[in-house]
Amino acid sequence: MNKEDISKIIGEWASMVDGNCKIDPDFYSKYNVKRGLRNSDGTGVLVGLTEIGEVHGYIIDEGEKKPDYGRLGYRGIDVEDIVSGFQKEGRSGFEEVCYLLLFGELPNEKSLSTFNSVMGQYRVLPEGFTEDMILKAPSMDIMNKLARSVLASYSYDSNPDDTSVGNMLRQSLELIARFPVMMAYGYQAKSHYYGNKSLYIHNPRPDLSMAENILHLIRADNKYTRAEAELLDLVLVLHAEHGGGNNSAFATRVVSSSGTDTYSAIAAAVGSLKGPKHGGANLKVMSMIENIKAAVSNWSDEEELSAYLASILRKEAFDKSGLIYGMGHAVYTLSDPRCILLKEKAQGLARDTGRLDEFNLYELIERLSPRVFVQEKGTGKDISANVDFYSGFVYSMLGIPPELYTPLFAVSRIVGWCAHRMEELAGVQRIIRPAYKSIVKGKKYIPLKER
Template sequence: MSETNYSQITPIIEDLAKKSQKASYINPELYSTYNVKRGLRDINGRGVLVGITDISEVNATKRVGDAIIPCDGELYYRGYNVQDIVRNQSADNHFGFEEVIYLLLFGQLPTEKQFTDFKKLLSDYRSLPPNFTRDVIMKKPSQDMMNTLARSVLTLYAYDANPDQTSPVNVLRQCLQLIANFPLLSVYGYQVYKHYYENGSLILHNPNPALSTAENILHCLRADSSFSPLEAKLLDVCLILHAEHGGGNNSTFTTHLVSSSGTDTYSAIAAALGSLKGPRHGGANIKVIQMFADMKKQVRDWTDEGEVKQYLSDLLDGKVFDKAGLIYGLGHAVYSISDPRAITFKGFVEKLSREKGYEKEYALYQLVARLAPEVIADRRKIYKGVSPNVDFYSGFAYQMLGLPVELYTPIFAIARIAGWSAHRMEEISSDSKIMRPAYMTVQPHRDFVPMEDREETSLQED
């Protein structure tokens, strides 16, 4: 559609959109009237049980006698506490994300030989089809890297000699290739975007087979391919903590939902990417970074508790930043007292802040982490505790690493493809049915009216 034609029909579309919006509106009170769990969650934020998984577990409560009370959050991968997984990574040049991928896919921690063989397999798969970068990534680059990533995934379908076969062996092969290539698809997509839209130099490094996923991201992204051991270690920990988060998070549930129809791997993963792209899911840390940027402009003394507290109050009142009335990075759909990912990640972020000279910024983050729950509790009725989530720290970590904002959500996808793949394997390997949840219809029945007898009504009369 040409730009001229688009401008001519805009008033028509605007009018039709108002009609569609009015016809599509559901009164929120009806959810209570009919006891429908809006968003598949109860009033305490607990998800409605829709399936069974063996892959991961998210805990935020514990039973004491007959009562269920909030507790420090816990996250388990295949029965292993993720904090133990990170804590037990050796201090040498060992990187744990590949180990977590193996654990999620195969249910066990690998032996040394299994781990060596698996890393070699991923390295062998870490190459795009001939001319794919030129013919796909470099043609009509998108300004959004998640769209670039999704388009690349869907296009890889055409390069697969057996794309629609959904046997476990074929799906596993497809998943491993996608896991291996997500860093290349993401970073190359950004480099091309930077070249065409920001007039930057176009530098595309080939992946180094001797490097881990985290190291290869930094190697391919930076012009000089250099990075410190702490930078790579922090990014590796970030990938571990984002690799999986239960079957009910929006993008993973999307993977189950779409996979249950029997569709191909590329379509299922592209659908998950579309879900993760949303600012309520994978894009949340960008809002945190933007909020802190505004805060640092408006708060003169970052150490003044009163001044910081006033800014947080103004956030809730919708007076500052995006005027949405939200403090970003605080609270979670499941966790209340603490997010174990945030607790684990915080120590690595503190170390990097010292290496990079961001101590004042880190102190501000810590001050907000302490004051924000108090401000929220004083101002609003909440059904469970509020604490910093992993997005509160991840954007700050990426900022210190010098990563472009355009790659924040794709890095989330580079990690979460491990969990999506495990859940897709679980869906096709189990005796599952196509998912078809029920919706209650509240539209009353009407008698059909012949066209010559219909009267046009305004939006006010509808």
């Protein structure tokens, strides 16, 4: 058979598979199945306990879900207080957040200095890794390259399968420190081998913060401003953790619960985050905004903009999905605290970079979308902008290439993943094994010659 014949056969088989994947939605109600581990009111099914992160977006009053202003806590400390604290002192905050999430308490000056020194030493990739694992096997997708780099790290670890807390912590610290380097080198390899651009491989610096190192590594001239580093640091802080129920953290806990190695668990989390319904959402926001900018002649005309947003909801415009990307969240209702903190900084950077008109468009879409949603859907569901709504715009103003938007999310979120992995293995010690009910009717086996 030639390729065309095989392609035709695969197409026929795909139709068979597709037909066998459709389950009557009524069965989910009949058997009280929580699709997506969601209750009928949109709240998540309670499947675990954690001390790492808390996401608050609503309250349950006498069994009824009621909207509330969003809060995000790291180890019991409000993220707004954390951000306010390190920004007032004029220093980076991501390293402090890493320490807090991993060890459960804020570091003093000596502990933070020691932690930074250890992380600075761990940033250097193993000998031969850059050449053999990244440059010799470039990928068009940096998330794919990141996952492959994580799995490849297993082969460079002299003790990869030990799941003692000490060994998992050592592996976690190495991966957290090396993720920016893996990401940056993966991007440089892609740009060179697929984009025919010059190849820049800069060494990470132990004296720089995580945010500073990222800008140092991805830019040809290594240059960045303090304001740029501070803003990127804030983005990293806000993405570091979001409770055990988000898809990638839950994936980490599910895979870890089997007792597998750290690299397999973190690679699974990277795969989860890559999805457009999770970490890839900010790219969809950016694509949607570009579509709106081209379709709407007057960005400040509320009537024209509302009409176009309505056409998006009616599946008539943009990608015909019926979604206004960046609006609404699985947990947050009245507000996403991460969005509020990021929006404030985004406005200042937009003013400095001459992109205030674009920022005003974002802000107007944020204000009009809930109203348009009610008009089109006929429901009073509370929706607000989430962190993805502004994060892509911030990356754009920082001159960060779009293909790095989701990998940057991973660079930050790996801290939460590692914390959840250790909590799952050290504290829960039971494999996650939910139930699925088979609804297929019994069939008799038919001999091959009689089919």
